[in-house]
Amino acid sequence: MDSKSIHGMWSSRLAFILAAAGSAVGLGNIWRFPYLASDNGGGAFVLVYLACIALVGLPIMLAEILIGRQGRMSPINTLLKLSREGGHSPAWSVIGWIGTISLVLILSFYSVVGGWTLYYAALYLMQLLGGDPITDPVATFTGLLASPGQLVIWHSVFMILTVGVVAMGVEKGLERMVRFMMPTLLVLLLVLAGYGISTGHFGDAVSFLFKPDFSKITGSTLLSALGQAFFSLSLGLTCIMAYGAYLPRDVSIPRVSVSVVFADTGVALLAGLAIFPIVIAFGLNPEGGGPGLIFTSLPNAFNAMSWGIPYGLAFFVLLAVAAWTSSISMLEPPTAMLVERSELKRRVAAPLIGVGVWVIGLVTVFSLNIWSSVRVAGRDLQGAIEYLASDIMLPVGGLLTAVFTGWFLSTRISREQMPDMPDWLFTLWLWALRVVAPILVLIVLGMKLSEA
Numbered sequence: 023m024d025s026k027s028i029h030g031m032w033s034s035r036l037a038f039i040l041a042a043a044g045s046a047v048g049l050g051n052i053w054r055f056p057y058l059a060s061d062n063g064g065g066a067f068v069l070v071y072l073a074c075i076a077l078v079g080l081p082i083m084l085a086e087i088l089i090g091r092q093g094r095m096s097p098i099n100t101l102l103k104l105s106r107e108g109g110h111s112p113a114w115s116v117i118g119w120i121g122t123i124s125l126v127l128i129l130s131f132y133s134v135v136g137g138w139t140l141y142y143a144a145l146y147l148m149q150l151l152g153g154d155p156i157t158d159p160v161a162t163f164t165g166l167l168a169s170p171g172q173l174v175i176w177h178s179v180f181m182i183l184t185v186g187v188v189a190m191g192v193e194k195g196l197e198r199m200v201r202f203m204m205p206t207l208l209v210l211l212l213v214l215a216g217y218g219i220s221t222g223h224f225g226d227a228v229s230f231l232f233k234p235d236f237s238k239i240t241g242s243t244l245l246s247a248l249g250q251a252f253f254s255l256s257l258g259l260t261c262i263m264a265y266g267a268y269l270p271r272d273v274s275i276p277r278v279s280v281s282v283v284f285a286d287t288g289v290a291l292l293a294g295l296a297i298f299p300i301v302i303a304f305g306l307n308p309e310g311g312g313p314g315l316i317f318t319s320l321p322n323a324f325n326a327m328s329w330g331i332p333y334g335l336a337f338f339v340l341l342a343v344a345a346w347t348s349s350i351s352m353l354e355p356p357t358a359m360l361v362e363r364s365e366l367k368r369r370v371a372a373p374l375i376g377v378g379v380w381v382i383g384l385v386t387v388f389s390l391n392i393w394s395s396v397r398v399a400g401r402d403l404q405g406a407i408e409y410l411a412s413d414i415m416l417p418v419g420g421l422l423t424a425v426f427t428g429w430f431l432s433t434r435i436s437r438e439q440m441p442d443m444p445d446w447l448f449t450l451w452l453w454a455l456r457v458v459a460p461i462l463v464l465i466v467l468g469m470k471l472s473e474a
């Protein structure tokens with residue numbers, strides 16, 4: 023018997039893949055991956071990142087989807103239900119709480135960066151209509167960060183867009199959008215990589231990204247790479263679990279997971295291959311680029327390319343859309359939870375949470391300018407929020423998900439959810455969750471803590 027979620031269902035297998043890939047592919051791939059690679063020495067970081075995707079990310083992706091589909095409710099209630107049914111402590115729902123709280127924190131700064139992409143899209147639109155060109159990309163970017171007014175405006179626009187889709191209901195709002203936008207973004211990245219090749223610095227970029235210098239691997243590198251693997255795949259925060267709840271029973275979980283993981287990793291690597299030749303060609307240092315990396319490097323390329331301005335416009339619009347499809351997936355679990363707990367309508371619940379996230383986002387906005395000297399544990403306020411949510415809570419959420427699925431959820435349930443998986447692969451998956459993922463996460467967290 024196929025049960026249905028009260029929140030709606032995906033219309034097809036493709037709809038789920040697009041939505042999950044829409045969640046996974048976002049600022050994490052095009053903004054965060056290149057700058058983390060830049061800040062962590064390139065190849066060594068990329069290698070550890072890819073290992074984390076294969077050994078930890080993929081197995082947990084399967085786990086989240088299957089838990090979601092088994093429970094068919096918001097992550098917190100799904101975990102409550104499954105732990106009760108299995109005779110385990112309801113305390114396992116803490117995974118849902120960690121996820122929901124860190125989602126709210128991550129969305130708060132994600133929306134501010136999403137706002138940057140909208141601002142750049144607006145700048146390129148104005149250039150197209152005859153406005154001033156961006157002659158000094160670094161000055162343009164630092165000017166934006168120094169202006170709380172601009173940041174608040176674009177953060178607000180981004181939040182309104184996100185709340186709008188979640189309030190309408192995920193399938194209606196989302197499905198139509200991702201179907202068209204995701205493939206177009208891919209084409210634009212390919213063109214940008216083509217431009218990167220034409221600069222003559224493609225080889226340098228390839229060696230920066232793929233030649234590991236093992237002396238650069240520290241606890242911080244490992245933690246950032248692991249955190250980024252979770253962040254980029256939208257794992258550890260119950261987003262994918264929430265989307266799994268709307269997945270029809272006959273869709274193969276291993277297949278959709280592999281598609282999503284390949285799409286996400288492919289886009290991140292492609293973004294790196296598109297961006298670093300440009301960074302190098304324009305004489306910027308590929309190392310230590312920081313969060314401004316794409317905003318300070320790409321405008322140089324758009325100025326130099328033929329058709330660069332309309333191209334820049336298309337690029338930032340699509341980047342904003344990619345960020346949008348991710349932010350929607352972050353708002354979905356808290357909204358579904360509030361709908362279940364309060365019996366409020368989605369139309370009311372999504373804006374309520376949106377306002378809360380918007381207010382927390384102001385901390386990020388002001389930490390970039392008027393509060394920039396405030397330090398928490400050696401970081402600025404935004405850095406502290408990002409560190410707590412992405413580097414600590416996210417891997418811990420993933421670890422608990424792996425342990426719950428591997429050791430506590432009955433293997434009969436997992437087997438029934440994935441009947442198409444060969445026995446040997448199923449056993450491999452189970453042990454990846456039981457042993458490999460927890461040990462890796464614990465080692466990395468332990469190394470980091472002992473460094474601090």
Ligand code: PHE
Pocket residue numbers: 045046047048049050051128252253254255256257259261348349351352
């Ligand atoms: N995966 C998204 C990205 O790469 C971000 C995200 C993180 C989305 C966590 C949902 C949950 O941009």
